[in-house]
Amino acid sequence: MVWERGVVIKTTEEVEIMRQAGRINALALDTVRKMVRPGITTAALDAAAEDVIRSHQAVPTFKGYPGPYPYPATLTVSINDELVHGIPGKRELKDGDVVSVDCGTTFNGFIGDSAFSMGVGEISPEAQKLLDVTEKSLYEGIKQMRTGKRIGDISAAIQKHVEKYGYNVPREYSGHGVGRQMHEAPQVPNYGRSGRGLVLQPGMTLAIEPMVLMGTYRTRVLPDQWTVISADGALTAHHEHTIAVTEGDPYILTTL
Numbered sequence: 001m002v003w004e005r006g007v008v009i010k011t012t013e014e015v016e017i018m019r020q021a022g023r024i025n026a027l028a029l030d031t032v033r034k035m036v037r038p039g040i041t042t043a044a045l046d047a048a049a050e051d052v053i054r055s056h057q058a059v060p061t062f063k064g065y066p067g068p069y070p071y072p073a074t075l076t077v078s079i080n081d082e083l084v085h086g087i088p089g090k091r092e093l094k095d096g097d098v099v100s101v102d103c104g105t106t107f108n109g110f111i112g113d114s115a116f117s118m119g120v121g122e123i124s125p126e127a128q129k130l131l132d133v134t135e136k137s138l139y140e141g142i143k144q145m146r147t148g149k150r151i152g153d154i155s156a157a158i159q160k161h162v163e164k165y166g167y168n169v170p171r172e173y174s175g176h177g178v179g180r181q182m183h184e185a186p187q188v189p190n191y192g193r194s195g196r197g198l199v200l201q202p203g204m205t206l207a208i209e210p211m212v213l214m215g216t217y218r219t220r221v222l223p224d225q226w227t228v229i230s231a232d233g234a235l236t237a238h239h240e241h242t243i244a245v246t247e248g249d250p251y252i253l254t255t256l
């Protein structure tokens with residue numbers, strides 16, 4: 001059912017298919033998480049995630065995704081100052097890196113989209129703090145996902161938590177509706193004002209994804225035309241889940 005401003009409301013059955021897609025996506029990310037260590041290539045992580053997804057009769061959503069050119073991989077793997085959309089390849093993870101892994105899975109026509117950041121080997125206390133704050137800000141946003149609340153309540157909760165620690169959120173990259181398409185209405189910015197925007201109702205499925213920069217909110221895109229980095233070279237992190245709005249508590253679809 002298409003509702004206000006192009007938002008697609010899912011039936012309970014459709015939400016359960018998204019839950020299955022989300023679980024497979026979580027399995028792929030869990031596999032990757034366990035492989036992260038100094039010396040492993042980002043291509044090896046990508047291959048493992050694709051194996052998990054395909055072995056569950058599902059399809060990597062990102063592969064071939066339209067952009068400056070079709071996205072070439074299953075994962076985006078973004079390291080340190082790379083905020084999002086890093087392309088896997090021969091690069092090896094190093095001790096002390098912060099790596100952000102994003103993955104999408106399409107199963108029976110529906111998509112689960114989620115991401116995590118973690119340290120490689122031993123990381124600095126400052127980097128650990130960034131990871132903790134970013135993850136917590138995701139849950140601050142999710143807490144707002146209740147029937148009758150508004151998109152701006154999610155945005156404001158994320159921004160408030162992030163800025164409390166002196167970090168920033170990008171202005172050009174947002175969370176989003178997700179379902180049969182990876183990017184559906186509405187956009188869910190990581191900054192905004194509470195009480196503004198679309199009212200949440202049961203059957204809305206959103207990817208909430210705080211992206212956090214230790215420095216300013218400015219970003220730029222590398223010559224590969226996909227990888228987004230912090231303009232000042234500061235460390236970044238990214239956490240994401242796909243969540244359904246229900247009559248009650250928010251229903252996180254992209255967990256194991």
Ligand code: MG
Pocket residue numbers: 102103104113114115209240
């Ligand atoms: Mg994602």
Ligand code: MG
Pocket residue numbers: 113114175176207209240
């Ligand atoms: Mg997303």
